[in-house]
Each structure stands twice: as structure tokens, then as C-alpha cells.
Amino acid sequence: MNKNSGPWWKAPWSYKESFAVVGGLIASGIMLQLSIGNFDYEIIRYPVNIYLLILTLIIVAVLTLRHKSHLFQWLAAVPLSVANISGLLLYSIIMGLTMQAPANADGQSALGFDAVTRSWPFVIVFYFTLLNLSCVTARRLLNFHWRDYAFYLNHLGLLVLLYAGGFGAADLRRYVMHVEEGATEWRVYNEKDDVLELPLAIKLNDFYMEEYIPKLAIIDRRTGDAIPNGNPQMWQIDTTRTTANIAGWNIQLEKYIHEAVRKSDSTYQQIPMPGSCPAALVKVENNVAGFSQSGWICCGNFAQLYMTMQLNDTLSLVMTRPEPKLFRSDIEVYTPDEKTYQAQLEVNKPLRVGHWMIYQYSYDADAGKASAYSSFELVYDPWMTWVYVGIFMFLAGSIFLLWEGNKKARRKKA
Amino acid sequence: MNISWDHFTAFAIPVLISWLLAIITVFTSKKRWLNNIFTLAGIVGFATFIVLLWISLDRPPMRTMGETRLWYTFFLSTIGFVMYVKWKYNWIKAFSLVVASVFIFINILKPEIHSKNLMPALQSIWFVPHVTAYILSYSFLSAAAIAAVILLWQYKKQRETTTLEAFTDNLVYVGFGLLMTGLLIGAIWAKEAWGHYWSWDPKETWAFITAAAYLIYIHVRLRESRPKKFTLWLIIFSFIFLMITWKGVAYLPSAQGSVHVYSE
Ligand code: HEM
Numbered sequence: 288m289n290k291n292s293g294p295w296w297k298a299p300w301s302y303k304e305s306f307a308v309v310g311g312l313i314a315s316g317i318m319l320q321l322s323i324g325n326f327d328y329e330i331i332r333y334p335v336n337i338y339l340l341i342l343t344l345i346i347v348a349v350l351t352l353r354h355k356s357h358l359f360q361w362l363a364a365v366p367l368s369v370a371n372i373s374g375l376l377l378y379s380i381i382m383g384l385t386m387q388a389p390a391n392a393d394g395q396s397a398l399g400f401d402a403v404t405r406s407w408p409f410v411i412v413f414y415f416t417l418l419n420l421s422c423v424t425a426r427r428l429l430n431f432h433w434r435d436y437a438f439y440l441n442h443l444g445l446l447v448l449l450y451a452g453g454f455g456a457a458d459l460r461r462y463v464m465h466v467e468e469g470a471t472e473w474r475v476y477n478e479k480d481d482v483l484e485l486p487l488a489i490k491l492n493d494f495y496m497e498e499y500i501p502k503l504a505i506i507d508r509r510t511g512d513a514i515p516n517g518n519p520q521m522w523q524i525d526t527t528r529t530t531a532n533i534a535g536w537n538i539q540l541e542k543y544i545h546e547a548v549r550k551s552d553s554t555y556q557q558i559p560m561p562g563s564c565p566a567a568l569v570k571v572e573n574n575v576a577g578f579s580q581s582g583w584i585c586c587g588n589f590a591q592l593y594m595t596m597q598l599n600d601t602l603s604l605v606m607t608r609p610e611p612k613l614f615r616s617d618i619e620v621y622t623p624d625e626k627t628y629q630a631q632l633e634v635n636k637p638l639r640v641g642h643w644m645i646y647q648y649s650y651d652a653d654a655g656k657a658s659a660y661s662s663f664e665l666v667y668d669p670w671m672t673w674v675y676v677g678i679f680m681f682l683a684g685s686i687f688l689l690w691e692g693n694k695k696a697r698r699k700k701a
Numbered sequence: 702m703n704i705s706w707d708h709f710t711a712f713a714i715p716v717l718i719s720w721l722l723a724i725i726t727v728f729t730s731k732k733r734w735l736n737n738i739f740t741l742a743g744i745v746g747f748a749t750f751i752v753l754l755w756i757s758l759d760r761p762p763m764r765t766m767g768e769t770r771l772w773y774t775f776f777l778s779t780i781g782f783v784m785y786v787k788w789k790y791n792w793i794k795a796f797s798l799v800v801a802s803v804f805i806f807i808n809i810l811k812p813e814i815h816s817k818n819l820m821p822a823l824q825s826i827w828f829v830p831h832v833t834a835y836i837l838s839y840s841f842l843s844a845a846a847i848a849a850v851i852l853l854w855q856y857k858k859q860r861e862t863t864t865l866e867a868f869t870d871n872l873v874y875v876g877f878g879l880l881m882t883g884l885l886i887g888a889i890w891a892k893e894a895w896g897h898y899w900s901w902d903p904k905e906t907w908a909f910i911t912a913a914a915y916l917i918y919i920h921v922r923l924r925e926s927r928p929k930k931f932t933l934w935l936i937i938f939s940f941i942f943l944m945i946t947w948k949g950v951a952y953l954p955s956a957q958g959s960v961h962v963y964s965e
Binding site: 365372373379382384385461610613633634635636637664685688690691693 | 705707764787788820821822824825867870871873874875876877878879881882885886888889892893894895896897898899901903906907909910913914916917920921923924945953954955
């Protein structure tokens, strides 16, 4: 900030001019916001965003050709960078403190505080930061040194990411599709719950699910809460360590069946089928209460009744509903160019088809394993490859940064 | 040979002892190789358990909370070791080994946790590197915040501070590099699990705020030969943002319904 004591607006511009410009941009953004409301990303949908991108690159190229000009020097220097990042920081703090309206709803706040990413000041500062960062990177590339590789990876990676993420936001589409087992579907719901038809079709061959072994808990029948009150202790059923103690009640696991079906005489047998559910034979003892009993308990599902063990006037031993461990859809995807893709879709294992990503989304939670349908999320994002390029460059840059540390400090020390 | 959780304590005790010796010798002995040998012995012993468990389970041990903790312990101690070799900071060795040991203790003392289930979205190879990078990043950035406070105090007393200034910068650079690594891995993971790499969820927004604040520090510092008081305050503010991102977001009214706030 040494050069900052000079008169205002006299080249070279430094911190105070940079903050004034960013402040001015925010002020114009606020006025736009007040007069026409949120920025509508639809106006920069393809191909407009491509034109805008090319225009931006031309502006940067022209500026770079005149790299000795004060304008370029200012656009490529630290003070403006700090001012822009501060502008983004300010708006992200507002975003972090205000409940944001969902993407498909309009904000209520006149200043756009409840839809910050769609508010004019944010969009303008974001775009100006892009110009700024482009010039920073261009200036360093003009004066190329291999030893600056971490700088290039960080700044270029972030630049690619911001371009693809920013301009691409307008083209991104997300849909949800529900497909019955055995059926083929191409109708989807968008974020506003309208039904649309897609060029893609998905056939669900099979939905498969595994559940975790459930837990045992003792509940107070009057309230339904597990005991001890406030700090409920549940025992994760364990077939190797078969004893547990919950609040003085000793539990001994004698038999556990993961896919059980009830026989007529309130015992259970193993039958793997959609309507089966976990059941356990336990022996419960409490010396203080003089209680000793063994019996079956079962958590129940849509097809079978649950079974509990009454311990005294108020307490019962129950089994919790099992949590999902894995769910998988065996699907076939048909595209307009008559290609077919096969996949086993799981959470964290999406399928990529062209610019589409298909995700395992959900299923009929009440039916669990027996769910007759599976739901998928389909995300269309033609900019995705560039986003990944940006992320991986930036990631490499960050790893080099943590490895190299502060070069300047070491150079000074040496 | 069928290794199971029943053998965990048998592996864990020698590991804990050798790391305890490493922590003691890192502060008491000038011979770096000594504490490095203790550290490495522990890492190798621990890795052996993971490998044997992996073989006997016939799948990578990553499905339960307890299994996940194995990786925290392994990566924290290993990366802590590498960072120590690289930067020679005693505290980073001590810190990473203490936190690695805490994860071991949790696995010994709460054995039922072994089968604490992971929901499918958390079953990802990105989970462990994401969390490990953050834990280490917090340690460097906390150290930076402490260093900034000391510097401010020494400025007041008008003491000589050049070495500490360079050290502080370095802590921020390394900590910020780790923070961005954790963040970007998180973005890749979010894309795989939820379909979008960045959705301005409150936790993500605060992570952005934190990153922006540290970026301001890094860039402001480029033009200063020595940090101004204001610049040092930037480290402290950034650290407060970091704490809000880590712990505070769940309490913000804007965060009701955040996908990243897991209630245990
Ligand atoms: C909005 C985004 C950013 C802008 C506008 C920006 C701007 C700048 C500028 C103007 C410089 C000085 C370059 C020079 O002196 O030639 C610089 C240097 C630097 N920036 Fe950034 N930067 C941004 C993001 C980042 C990010 C994300 C990182 C780290 C991950 C980063 C790390 C650095 C480092 C380490 C230097 C020093 C490079 C060196 O001296 O070799 N910057 N940046």
C-alpha cells in the first residue's frame, strides 16, 4: 500500500481506486437489482454464453496486446484482485447469513439478499473478477517461467473453473425420473415439478437393495422414546459379540436372521424374499427386577408385523428399522442416436452418457428392498468436462502450494 | 490367518506406545532419526492391521465408522510424518500423532462403533482424503492464528519478529493448500454423490467465505515486505470464519436443511 498515499485517480491505480471501482460496480448492481429484480440466467443460455465467452476472451486479448497500458497493469495487479475478492467475500457473507430461496423460486428481498447468486451486484463482481483474473494470468504467461508452475495451475485452474461454472450455470438442467421395475421411461420432472419428455429413455431391469443389521433399543411405551432418557443406548446387533447391556437389562443374542419370515407359531425362519425382514431371538435378564425371558423380536415392514418383548409395565425391547447399506439399479439407457448403455447405478457410482450424468436418487422407502420403482436424477451439463479440467488443475496447484509453502519466505531466508 | 476387530487392541497398543515414544523424543532428543523410527514403526504396525483386515474382509475396510477411523489414523500419521520431514516442525508431528491416537482410542473404547453404519452417500473413496486434508489444514491454520496473535503482541512490544513473520506466511500457505485440497476433493465427491459439485449450500458458502478471506491475506502480503497489523488481523478473522464453517454452520438460521449438517 506504499504507493497509496498519492492523489486519487492518478496512475498507477492502487488500493483506494480499486476499492472505489468495485464499490461503484456494486452500487450500479444494487440499482439494477432495485429496478429490474434478479439476474435471470436464462438470458445467457446457450448460445449466448458462448458469444459472451468469446467476447470476454477478445477483450482480454486486446488488453493483453496493450500490456504496457495503465489499464492492463491495473487489471493484472494485486490491489484490484484484493478488492474483487473482498467484494465476493462481502456478498458471500450476506449469503451465509441469510436463508436462501430455492433455485426454482423467486427471492423476496428487494436487494436480492435471499438469492445472492442471482443478484446483480454479485453477478457483476463475479464477471469483473473473471476479467481481473484473466489479465493476471495473461500477464504472468507473457513472462513465462517454469518455476511459476504452481501459480499457473492455481490461477488458470480457478479461471477455467469459474468460466465453466459461471457461464455453464445457465445451461445446467436437473431432472428426476421414476421408473417402475421392468418398465421404460422418458418422462421426467423438473425443479418446478412440470413433466417433460427427454431424448433419453431408461429401462429398469432390476432394483436391488441391502440393509444394515438393525439395532435393539428399549423404549418407554408411553412416550415411544428409547432409554436412558436423553442419552438413548442402542445395541447394534452383533453376531460375534453376542451380549449387551442396556440400562441394567442384559441381552443375549441367541439367533439372528437377516431375511426372516414369520412362521405360524411366532417363530421365524430364513426365507430370502422381498417381504422378509430382520428378526432376532434374544434372552433378556435383569437380576434386580427378577426378569428372565427369551423370545423373538422383529422390526416389521410393509409385509410383516413387528414383534417386541414387554419387559415391565412401561418398557419394551424393540428392534429398529434397518438402515440402507447399498441400493443399486440395473438399467439400460437408450439415446437418440440409437446407442444403448448398460449400468449398475449406485449412490456414488453415476453413469455418464454424453453431456448427461445419471444418478441413483431414491426408491420407495416404505417398501425398502421390495421397492417396485427406482428414481434417478439426470443432470445435463455440457460444460462439465471443463469444470473437471479446472478442478484438477486447481487441485494440483493446491497440492504444490502445500508442498512448496511460501517460496518468497524461503528465498528471503536463503 | 483371519484378522478381525478382536485383534485390534493387540495391534493398537504397540502402535500407541511407539507413537508416545515418538512424541516424547521429538521434544527431548535432538536426533531426528530417533523419533522418525518410532513414528514409522507405529505406521507400519498400523498399516499391517489394515492390510490384514482388508484381506480377511475381502473388501476395503471403509464401510463403517470404525473402519473409516482406521484410515484417519493411517493418513494423519503418515502425512504428519511426511510434513515433519519436509518442514521440521515438532508440533506438527506431535499434533498429527495425538489426533491419530485419539481415533485409535475411540475404536478401542467404543467397540460397538465398529459397526456404526455409513449411509451410502458417505461410502466413497473421497470421504477419507477429504476429512484428512481438513483436519491437517485446521492444525496449520490454528497454528497460523496463534502465530498472528504472538506477532501482534510482539509488535506492541516492538520486538524483532522477522523469523516468525516468514514462519506465519508459510503456515498460511501450507494450511491454505490443504484447505483447498479438502474443498476440491469435496467438490468432486459432491458431484458423484449428489449430482453437483457446488450448490451454495450454507456449509459450502462458509467454506467459500473462509477461502476468500485467506486469499485476501495471501495477496495483500505479496506487496508488503512485512505484515501490517491489519494484515495479521486478517489471519485471525479468517480463522474465525474457518471455525464457523467447521462448527458454527449448524447453528445458523440460514443453515436449516443443509445437506452437510449430519445429526448423529
Ligand atoms: C480471484 C482469484 C485470484 C486473483 C484475482 C489473483 C490474483 C493474483 C495476483 C495479481 C497475484 C500477483 C501476481 C504477480 O505478482 O505477478 C497473485 C499471486 C499469487 N496468487 Fe493469486 N489470485 C487469485 C486466486 C488465487 C488462488 C485461488 C490462489 C491459491 C490457491 C492464489 C495464490 C497465489 C499465490 C501463491 C501467488 C504468489 C505467486 C508467486 O509469487 O509465485 N491466488 N494472485
